[in-house]
Amino acid sequence: MQYDITLTIEYSYDGASDHARNLLHLLPLHVPGVQDVTASLLTVDPMPQERWDGPDFFGNIATWVSHLEAIDAITMSLKTKVNRRSSPLGMDISAGLATLGSDIDAIQSLAPDAPHHFLGRSPRVAPAAEMTEFARQQIIEGMSTLSAVQAIGRALHDYLDFDAAATDVDTPAAEAFAHRHGVCQDFSHIMIACLRGIGIPAGYVSGFLRTVPPPGQKRMEGADAMHAWVRAWCGTDMGWIEYDPTNAIMVEDDHIIVAYGRDYSDVSPVRGVMRSSGGHDTKHYVDVLPVD
Template identity: 60%
Template sequence: MLYDVSLTIDYSYDAASDRTRNILRLLPSDIPGVQTVWQRLLTVHPRPQERRDGRDFFLNETSMVAWHRPIDALKLQLTARIERFEPAPIFDFSPPLDELHHELLMVPSLAPEAPHHFIAASPRVALSGAITEYAWECLNEGVTALGAVEAVGRALNRDMAFDPEATDVDTPPEEAFEKRHGVCQDFAHVMIAALRGIGIPAGYVSGFLRTFPPPGQPRLEGADAMHAWVRAWVGNQLGWIEFDPTNNQFAGTDYITIGYGRDYEDVAPVRGVMRTSGGHETSQAVDVLPIEEGAA
């Protein structure tokens, strides 16, 4: 499936900033077997006095930008054409959950894709006794690693409510789990904590999700959104699989990946420092438009 993707993020500051520096993780990249990026462009206004594009440890595309003069607004615009491939059917060749740690010990690599980076606590996801206990209660005896991922993801979708007012970007997963409310970031963080607690390496995926209007309703511009879901390592044969607990499904052709990390901290779209006073306002608009629809 071919998509034209556009993203606009606007910031306005109460007072002009002095010496602003940001790292942006907004550029999609090729992922073999998952997606191909045919075109991409990230524009920054006002034009930064420094810009350096590269990759971080997890091979996510990064853009480091800086201004050495005051700015009172910032606009980030991404346009891209991306082909997302149909995922192969998932057949459960994963080991029983209680044998997964043996396969984990057989992985000799500490490369970015290695599951060892995703089994312990990370900056935004602590191991939680309450979340781990919940995860074990979701499982049947003799469950496979893949079956455990699916069982935990579907249980969280059932037991947590999507509520954009309940949390913010800094809410810890323990709080979102206690409230049983949150947004996609919270669903992902809670699921990551749950899977790690039962011995399954798990990480965070940042990207876009194509959404569909209600039957009979027109598609609204800007109705799509940046999204988060979970990847989990389920053994040497299947490797990494991706599940979206917010929408109770494995990631498919409606998902476009921007970056992978241990949690949100590793893939935050915009992160940086600035010297200013007062607050700021921000807005975001996303369109994920199939090419066939865009050409009509």
């Protein structure tokens, strides 16, 4: 599936900043055999005095920008063309859940996608007895790792309510789980905590999701949003798979990958520091358009 994607993020500040630095994860990722990026243009207005584009530790395309002069607003605009291939799951060749630890121990590497990075605590995901117990309740003796991932994802989809007003970007996963609501970021963080709690390496994927309008209605431009889902390591033979707990589906060609990380803190679209006063306002616009 080919897509034309546009994204605009606008920030406006009550008080002008005399200095601002931002780290952006907005450019889609080239994933061999899965996703090709045929064209991308990321602009920042006003133009920063310093800019550098390059890979981060996990291989994502990161953009560092610095404004050394006073600004009271900033706009990041992305235009990109992506070819996202369908990747059917095929046979379950994942490790048995009981033997997954042996597969992990056999990996003698700390490369960016090594499972060891995705097993323990990370900045936004901490072990929690309640979530670990929830995950254990979904396990059947003799279950494969893939089956466990799917069972936990489906159970969380049924257990949690999607509520865009219930949480914000800083809400801890344990709090969202306790109140049983949240958005895609919360669903993903909760599922990551559940999987890690029972020994399955799990990470966070940031990206875009093509949305389909109700029958008989026109597609609304700018109605899409950035999305998040989960990747889980299912053993040496199967490797990484991706699951969307917000929608209780395996990830397919409706999902466009931007960045991989341990949790949101590794791949947040915009993260930075600035010196200013007063509050600020932000607006996001996303359009994911399939190309015939």
